[in-house]
Amino acid sequence: MPDGLFAGPKRINLYYLHELFRHSATMVRSEVKQELGEDIALNAGMWGGSYLVADDTGVSKTNVVRLYCITSVPNNSILDKKENLDSFMDIYRKRLQENFKQYSLELVDPKWGEPIPYTNRARPTTAMQLWDATKRVSFVRVFFVWNEATWADSIIYDTIRNIKVIKELLNIDSRPPVKEVQELKFLLQDVLIIYFTLRPILTPDFVEHAEPTITELFNHFINGMHDPELVKAQFMQVYSNALVYGYEEALAPAYKEEGLNIHRIEDWPAEKINYVPDSIKTILAPALEAKFRWFRKNLNSSK
Template identity: 60%
Template sequence: MQYKILPGHLYPKDNRVNLYYLHNLFKVIGESVSVQMKQQHKVSVPITAGMWGGSYMVGLDDGQAKTNVVRLYSIVNLPQNSPLDRVENFECLMEIYQQTCCTTFKRYGLNLVDPRWGESIPYSNNERPTTALQMWDNTGKAKFVRAFFVWNEATWEESIIYDMIRNIKVLKELLNINIRPPKKEIAELKFLLQDVLITYFTLYSALTPDFIEHAKPIIKDLFEKFINGMKTEEIVKEQYHKVYSSALVYGFEEALQIPYKKENLDVKNVEGWPVDKINYVPNELKEKL
């Protein structure tokens, strides 16, 4: 299989990821897997893919990450009512996906090992849960590559907006103001704070003006600390408690709750939505985001 070579490089300088390049790389991997499924197994599977979340929004204008990105996430959209409903076809897809990721990322100095797939992701659809494929890099350049597979055809833009519903529910596990902050490892708190930034920048245009006024100084301080590395445990804990006490996660939730409620969809019960509403985004949100 001939893999498409993109201009530029994943790690153009300072060993930091170019996030635009990473997004396009994941897009090309999805397209390549679709072609291989057709060629090798006579199975037609339209796939859209890209980088998960709004990580690119915390990059420089040319896409260069402002900090060291070591968790490489992709979101992949798969069709319902397709040949992938057969277990053997889905397993073929996973095999080709992990092989293509390994081959592709090897060009950039990563050695991906120990592929695992089939895990159901919490807070995804009860009937057709999102699943994941994960591989670890044993060179130390990255921690892992992880792809989320969501069961409905959609554009990349639609899928990242929809997946913010699930992501906010994950954030609420550690940011629920109705319970005391749980004790967590510092590394986990840093990843949480990164996801808070990603969620804020992804949903920014849909957030209410009052919430932005409340959140902006908190996010500004967090962002500055984040790009400087948050090298001490004290800084991480301080930022976590600031985000926790300011109830930012509820402002994120409100930005999605209102437009979805107009469509009779409750973001607090996204797991129970009909399967045809997976990856659904109201026009009101599309216009804003």
């Protein structure tokens, strides 16, 4: 378990958070084997991308209060039975509560089970959410994605879903919708997360087109984007620059070669959940994992 988690009243070390999620899944795996009698391979880590713009030791540059995790869960296991899945979720819930309690968070009111939109129809992603009674953070939320995969593969695969989510508001074939400012801020944050996640495979022409908008948006986020008019203006800039289509173009060809349409990810065979073509994986996975090796190196050298 990490020695610490928070780096001041409004900062969190995202490397330590990633390790906490990873270690929690390892502990759950051991507890599931003990209670249910089967070894269930689990891989977990941070979801959300704020680590992509943390400082050199993994400390967040903004006040992160929503703690997201993504966990891959194998298909064709004892978890296919509802009673075993219920037991698994209860074990996971208890482990999160115990582990986060060590950092003075009190996770309460757990809820889980609703399918996540734009995920596989046969085996939809689900989530567990627990609220922090201390109010230090808002909540901890874990996405459970079927099929055993590395953390990096799950992040890349889930990016397709996230693109579909943001496209609801960024579809240039529809008039820009009127939404609450907070919803627009979350969307703009996802625009940044997807950009930095896919950056190594984006086409040079698209990067040249998108970089000014992304740089401006990123700087506003880092400095705090509290003005509603600024949020709306940034949304319109992202909308008019059609960034979501560049994200799709970076992923679609490789999946199409495998007979998979990213626009219909809900209809993929269940065995293709968490699937990433090698041509994408060999570029993006090392880049994602390198961030945490960099954090660890700098943390070790600072001791």
